[in-house]
Amino acid sequence: MRNREFVIEALIRVAGFSAIFFVVLIFLFLMREGVPAFWETSAGNFFGERWYPNEDLFGTLPLILGSLLVTLGAVVIALPLGLATAVFIRELAPGWLREILKPLVEILAGIPSVVLGFLGMVAVSPLVREWLNVPTGLTAFTGSLMLAYMSLPTIISVADDAIDAVPKAHRDGALALGATHWQTIWRVVLPAARSGVIIAVMLGIGRAIGETMAVMMVTGNAARIPQEWNALFFPARTMTATIAAEMGEVAQGSTHYHVLFAVGILLFAVTFVINAIASLVVIKGGPRRGGRLMG
Amino acid sequence: MAKFTVRNLTFRYDDHLALQDVSLDIPANEITVIFGPAHAGKSTLLRCLNRLNDLIETEAIHLEGQILLDGEDIYAPRVDVTELRRRVGMVFAVPIPLPLSIYENVVYGLRMRGETSSSLLTERVERSLRQAALWDEVRDRLDEPGVLLSGGQQQRLCLARTLALEPDVILLDNPTSGLDPLSTAKVEASLRELKADYTVVFVPHSVQQAARVADTAVFLLNGQLIEAGPGERIFTRPREQRTEDYVTGRFG
Ligand SMILES: Nc1ncnc2c1ncn2[C@@H]1O[C@H](COP(=O)(O)OP(=O)(O)OP(=O)(O)O)[C@@H](O)[C@H]1O
Ligand SMILES: [Mg+2]
Numbered sequence: 043m044r045n046r047e048f049v050i051e052a053l054i055r056v057a058g059f060s061a062i063f064f065v066v067l068i069f070l071f072l073m074r075e076g077v078p079a080f081w082e083t084s085a086g087n088f089f090g091e092r093w094y095p096n097e098d099l100f101g102t103l104p105l106i107l108g109s110l111l112v113t114l115g116a117v118v119i120a121l122p123l124g125l126a127t128a129v130f131i132r133e134l135a136p137g138w139l140r141e142i143l144k145p146l147v148e149i150l151a152g153i154p155s156v157v158l159g160f161l162g163m164v165a166v167s168p169l170v171r172e173w174l175n176v177p178t179g180l181t182a183f184t185g186s187l188m189l190a191y192m193s194l195p196t197i198i199s200v201a202d203d204a205i206d207a208v209p210k211a212h213r214d215g216a217l218a219l220g221a222t223h224w225q226t227i228w229r230v231v232l233p234a235a236r237s238g239v240i241i242a243v244m245l246g247i248g249r250a251i252g253e254t255m256a257v258m259m260v261t262g263n264a265a266r267i268p269q270e271w272n273a274l275f276f277p278a279r280t281m282t283a284t285i286a287a288e289m290g291e292v293a294q295g296s297t298h299y300h301v302l303f304a305v306g307i308l309l310f311a312v313t314f315v316i317n318a319i320a321s322l323v324v325i326k327g328g329p330r331r332g333g334r335l336m337g
Numbered sequence: 338m339a340k341f342t343v344r345n346l347t348f349r350y351d352d353h354l355a356l357q358d359v360s361l362d363i364p365a366n367e368i369t370v371i372f373g374p375a376h377a378g379k380s381t382l383l384r385c386l387n388r389l390n391d392l393i394e395t396e397a398i399h400l401e402g403q404i405l406l407d408g409e410d411i412y413a414p415r416v417d418v419t420e421l422r423r424r425v426g427m428v429f430a431v432p433i434p435l436p437l438s439i440y441e442n443v444v445y446g447l448r449m450r451g452e453t454s455s456s457l458l459t460e461r462v463e464r465s466l467r468q469a470a471l472w473d474e475v476r477d478r479l480d481e482p483g484v485l486l487s488g489g490q491q492q493r494l495c496l497a498r499t500l501a502l503e504p505d506v507i508l509l510d511n512p513t514s515g516l517d518p519l520s521t522a523k524v525e526a527s528l529r530e531l532k533a534d535y536t537v538v539f540v541p542h543s544v545q546q547a548a549r550v551a552d553t554a555v556f557l558l559n560g561q562l563i564e565a566g567p568g569e570r571i572f573t574r575p576r577e578q579r580t581e582d583y584v585t586g587r588f589g
Contacts, residue, residue: 209433211429211433212433214389214427214429215429215433215495216449217389217422218387218389218426218427218429218499219422219423219426219445219446219449219498219499219502220419220420220422220423220446220449220450220502221419221446221449222419222449225449229449230435233436
C-alpha cells in the first residue's frame with residue numbers, strides 16, 4: 043500500500059515537473075533563436091517602418107500595429123456583441139431557449155480556425171468589398187470580423203458565468219427599490235460582475251492576438267503602417283501571419299530567421315502582459331466578485 | 338381598514354406547494370408579524386406582496402387567488418410592477434449596501450425613479466436616516482462608503498433607503514437575523530415609530546421577537562395559515578393547539 047502510494051506520488055511529481063520543464067525549454071529556445079536578432083539588426087531597423095526581409099529591412103512596426111489594429115477592431119465588435127448575448131442568455135431568454143443557446147455557443151468555439159478563414163475568404167471578404175466599396179475585401183476589418191467571431195464564445199461563456207455568479211440578493215435588493223429589470227441588469231448585475239466581464243474581454247483579446255490561420259487568410263497581408271483613419275479597411279499584416287507565412291522559406295540561422303523568432307518574443311510579451319493584467323484584476327476583484335469563472 | 342387583503346392565495350414553485358389557500362387581512366398603520374418555523378412560507382408570502390416572485394422562471398411559478406392593496410388587485414394586468422414595488426418597500430435578512438457612499442445608497446431608489454433635484458434628495462436623506470434611527474451616527478460621514486458601516490448600521494441603512502421612496506408598506510424579512518441585541522432593539526424601536534405613518538409587515542427571527550413587536554400576528558405552518566389575530570391573544574391564549582405548541586417552544 044505504502045509503496046503504491048509512493049509510486050503514484052512520484053509519477054504525479056514527474057508529470058508536474060516535466061510540464062514546467064517543457065515550458066521553460068520552449069521559452070529558452072525562443073530566447074536562443076530570437077535574441078540574436080537584437081544585435082544582428084540595429085534598433086532603428088528592428089523597430090523601423092519597413093518590412094522588406096529581401097533588402098534586410100526588418101521593421102516590425104507595421105506588424106505590431108497591424109496586430110493591434112486587427113485585434114482592437116475585433117474587440118470593439120466582439121465586446122458589445124458578446125456581452126449582449128451573455129445578458130440575453132442569462133437574463134432575458136426563457137429557459138428552453140437558454141438550454142439551446144448555451145451548447146450552441148460551445149459548438150461555435152470548436153470550429154477550426156482554418157475553416158473560419160476559408161469562410162472568411164469566400165463568403166465574408168466579397169461582402170466587405172461590395173458593402174464598403176473598397177478595392178479588395180481582404181482587409182484588416184475582415185480579419186477583425188473573423189477574430190471577433192472567434193473570440194465571441196470565450197467572451198460569452200465567461201461573461202455568462204460571471205453574471206450567473208452575482209448573488210440573487212443583489213438583484214432582489216435593486217428590484218425591491220423599484221428598479222426596472224433593465225436598470226437592475228445595467229446598474230447592479232453588470233457592475234457586480236465587472237471583474238468577470240473584464241476577464242472575459244482579456245481572454246477574448248488573448249485569443250484574438252495570438253490567432254494566426256484565419257487572420258492570415260483574410261487580411262491581405264500587406265505590411266503597411268496604418269496611418270489614416272480608414273486603415274482598418276485596407277490590407278494589413280499581423281505578427282502571427284508573418285511568422286507563419288515566412289518561417290517555412292527562411293534559411294535557418296539567417297538574420298531573417300532570428301528576427302521571426304524575435305517577433306515571436308514580442309508576441310509572447312504582449313500576451314503575457316494581457317494575462318498578467320487579467321489575473322491582477324481577478325486578485326483585486328477577490329473571489330466573491332470574480333465569481334467562479336476561473337474555476 | 339385593511340391595507341392588504343389576501344384571498345385564497347396558493348403559490349407553487351415548480352411542483353412544490355409553498356402556500357396553500359392563505360387568506361388574511363393586513364391592517365394599515367400596524368405591525369403585522371408573520372411567524373412560523375423554517376420553510377413555513379413566510380418569505381414566499383412577503384415576496385408575493387411586492388411581486389418579487391415574478392422574475393423567477395416565469396413558467397415555473399404558479400399563483401392562484403387574489404391580493405388586494407387598498408382594494409386594487411396587484412396582479413391585475415395593468416399594474417405597473419416597479420411602481421408597486423416603490424409603494425411596497427422591502428428590507429431583507431442580509432443587508433447589502435451598494436458599493437456607493439451612504440448618501441448615494443439612500444437616494445439610489447429615488448435616482449432610479451428619475452429624481453434629480455438635489456435639495457429634495459438631501460432632504461430625503463436626512464429624513465429617512467432619522468426615521469431609521471441612523472442619522473446621529475452617520476450625519477458627519479455621509480460620503481463614506483456604506484459598506485464600512487457595522488452590520489446593524491448597514492441594516493438600518495437598507496431600511497433608510499427603502500423609506501426614502503416613501504412607500505405605503507414596508508416588508509421586513511427577518512431583518513435582525515445577523516444583529517446583536519442592541520442593534521436589534523434599535524431596529525425594533527424604529528419600527529414602532531414608523532407604524533404611525535406606514536403599514537409594517539415583519540418576519541421575526543424568534544417567537545420572543547414576534548411577541549415583542551406584534552400588533553397583529555399570523556402563524557404559518559407548512560404553507561398553511563393556522564391562526565391570525567391580535568398579538569397579545571395569539572401569544573397568550575392561542576386557539577389552535579399547533580400555535581400553542583409552537584409559541585411555547587414544544588416544536589419548531
Ligand atoms: N426560489 C425557490 N424555488 C423553489 N422552491 C423555493 C424557492 N424559494 C422557496 N422555496 C421553497 O418554498 C418553501 C417555503 O419557503 P420560504 O422561503 O417561503 O420559507 P420561510 O418560511 O421564509 O423559511 P425560513 O424561515 O427558512 O426563511 C420551502 O420549502 C422552500 O424550499
Ligand atoms: Mg425566509
